[in-house]
Amino acid sequence: MTRYTPDRRAGAEKTVTTHMNREQAITEAFVSLTDTVADDVDPLTLLRRLVDHCVSLTAMDAAGVMLVSARGRLQSAVVTEERVEITEMFQAQADEGPCVDAYNAGEPVHADDLAQTDRWPVFTPLARAAGFQAAHSYPLRLREQTIGALNLLARTPTPIPPQDGRLLQALAGTATTSVVTWSREPLRPYDIVTRTQAALSSKGVLDIATGMLAATAQITPVEAGQRLRAYARVHRQRPADIADALVRRALTPQAVLTPRP
The missing domain is CATH 3.30.450.40 (GAF domain)
Known part of the structure; x- marks a missing residue:
């Protein structure tokens, strides 16, 4: 059986570690x-x-x-x-x-x-x-x-x-x-188009929701999207569902933007 011996020459160990990390x-x-x-x-x-x-x-x-x-x-x-x-x-x-x-x-x-x-x-x-x-x-x-x-x-x-x-x-x-x-x-054959369209529809709702958060907190849409996804992760919900709740006014922007204690 061949035993692996790490190369201790300068830089070799780092290269192996980087490769393993990748x-x-x-x-x-x-x-x-x-x-x-x-x-x-x-x-x-x-x-x-x-x-x-x-x-x-x-x-x-x-x-x-x-x-x-x-x-x-x-x-x-x-x-x-x-x-x-x-x-x-x-x-x-x-x-x-x-x-x-x-x-x-x-x-x-x-x-x-x-x-x-x-x-x-x-x-x-x-x-x-x-x-x-x-x-x-x-x-x-x-x-x-x-x-x-x-x-x-x-x-x-x-x-x-x-x-x-x-x-x-x-x-x-x-x-x-x-x-x-x-x-x-x-999955049925025509479901491919249906589910793709559903993803695009979710994107539209997310855009509206992040716009609401951005306007409320005076932050960029990118930052607003990050805050929305963070809120969704903490509450173990889908970002699309949080966005839908915001658009339907079932959830307030302040609730999403306020850090959890």
């Missing part, structure tokens, strides 16, 4: 994306975990997910920062960009350096003005159906190494399956 982080990412039985988990929660993992495990600076609506148009579902949602609005309005192409072709789309491409005459200058110099996208597919696209952005020209590309595709595939099948009810 492997553990990857494992935990996949576990979190398959957690569909907890009462406080919904499709948007799973997609938020996806984009957060994509940023933490790769060289990408920001990420988002666009889902296709019942009308066949891509809409922003979750983002890691507000500027990502701006780039997704550009893509939806102009019907061009990496997410649009990835969704239509069902294949990954890469622009390592936006300054070197003329592929998207409307999207590219707007994305660069938002501070991004690289854009990548992976389709979100379940069986033979594409339900959206993963949006990945970097502030400097940045390619995606093959190993990271495989990881991103695996994360996207796992999240897509979880989002569509998270309900305990059996």
Whole structure:
């Protein structure tokens, strides 16, 4: 039997530890994306975990997910920062960009350096003005159906190494399956579109609720979203349910914004 002996040369032990930490982080990412039985988990929660993992495990600076609506148009579902949602609005309005192409072709789309491409005459200058110099996208597919696209952005020209590309595709595939099948009810063919649309509807309610919190506390929508999700975690409820309660006035903004004693 071969016994493992750690290399004590300068830097070697740190490299091994870093590798082990990354492997553990990857494992935990996949576990979190398959957690569909907890009462406080919904499709948007799973997609938020996806984009957060994509940023933490790769060289990408920001990420988002666009889902296709019942009308066949891509809409922003979750983002890691507000500027990502701006780039997704550009893509939806102009019907061009990496997410649009990835969704239509069902294949990954890469622009390592936006300054070197003329592929998207409307999207590219707007994305660069938002501070991004690289854009990548992976389709979100379940069986033979594409339900959206993963949006990945970097502030400097940045390619995606093959190993990271495989990881991103695996994360996207796992999240897509979880989002569509998270309900305990059996999945029927037409349920894929129904559940995708339900996630987009939840996003609309969340936007209204975070706007209410932001106006009440005079904070940014991003901060408001963080406060809403924190409240949901403490009370073991889904963020979508908290947002719905706020919009229906069954819960006050002050109740969500006031720290728990």
